[in-house]
Amino acid sequence: MQALPDWMVPPRPEGWFAEDLDHLPEAPRHTELIDGALVFRLTPQRAWHSRAVTALTAALMARAPGGVEVAREMTTRLDARTRLEPDVLVTTAPYEADLTCFALEEILLVIEVASLESAHRDSTVKLRKYAEAGIPHYWYVEDEDGAPVVHVYELDEPTRAYAPTGIFRGSLQRLVPFEIDLDLDKLVPQRGD
Template identity: 40%
Template sequence: MTAARPLEPIQGRMVLLPTPPPGGFSAADLPRLIEVVDARFELLDGEVVMMAPATQWHDEAMDVLKYALRAVAPADVVITTEKGINLGHTVPEPDVLAVARQAVSADSLYFDPVDVQLAVEIVSPGTKTKDRTLRPAQYAEAHIRHFWRVENERSAMVIYTFELLPEGGYAPTGVYRSRLRLDRPFAIDIEIPAVTW
């Protein structure tokens, strides 16, 4: 039996987190917050919450999925990444979104739920609970009709698709490993791209 090594302290850097006003921050505060918070963050119940660093696989999966969806999205839909959804004092930031074109401008930081047709979360080791539990609940409560969760299965994308039920919550609509064929939120028939770098 070997003696356990003493744990060394984890080194870090200081990140300025602004003090929330009474009632907390909201989506309207994002333009000012991104000027002072030197890291990726989201708003959760009016508080600034730092986001876990993304893995290389996560970033590549996000890129290839974005471009694959752009190739088949209708003209009135924009496929974008890492923009917030305005839930008031909570502003989650899905990895990929399909948004109504009329809601998009050059300076868009977030979108209203009514304009979001699809929210996609790509699961990383540090986001499993958030992406599998918290995000679906938030998006369903905001009435976002379609939610996808993308998992890493031996470095390949597996896409779990969900649709909003009339009574709330999501119902699973499929698990896709090689080809993604759906008619909602718009017609999609693509080979699931390989994640490579």
């Protein structure tokens, strides 16, 4: 067994902190931090995942009202020891070229598109973490025979837990965090479409 590279050794006994990610240039792209532990994407993403993330980002950008920005694959600090990178996020933060992390109070919606490697984390761990952090809306997107299925959650403030508000196939219509009307079947066209 080979020794770990020096950069993989936590700088303190309690593990990593959210700010540490900005000082780890050797870490693989899309490295996240959950409860002080580094989490790496170990497998290549499928084309379906990439297409779904790009299509959702573009569709939401086209519908976002003034003062609302849509970003993909940008981190947000949930607490001192957790920094996640949702596939898509909707924020009130103005665009800044050098920004590496969004503040919690600026996040309106986070979207995770499931992959084989991330499905469990996205549907359980991240669902709980985003809710505990107070992010108002969470979407979890799955591949169902090539078509996106969107599980939509809204934060119940008193319990700091998400309440499911629907599972959408074919189309998705929402009034929050802003008016959204998506034709899900056109987001990731099937072969020959």
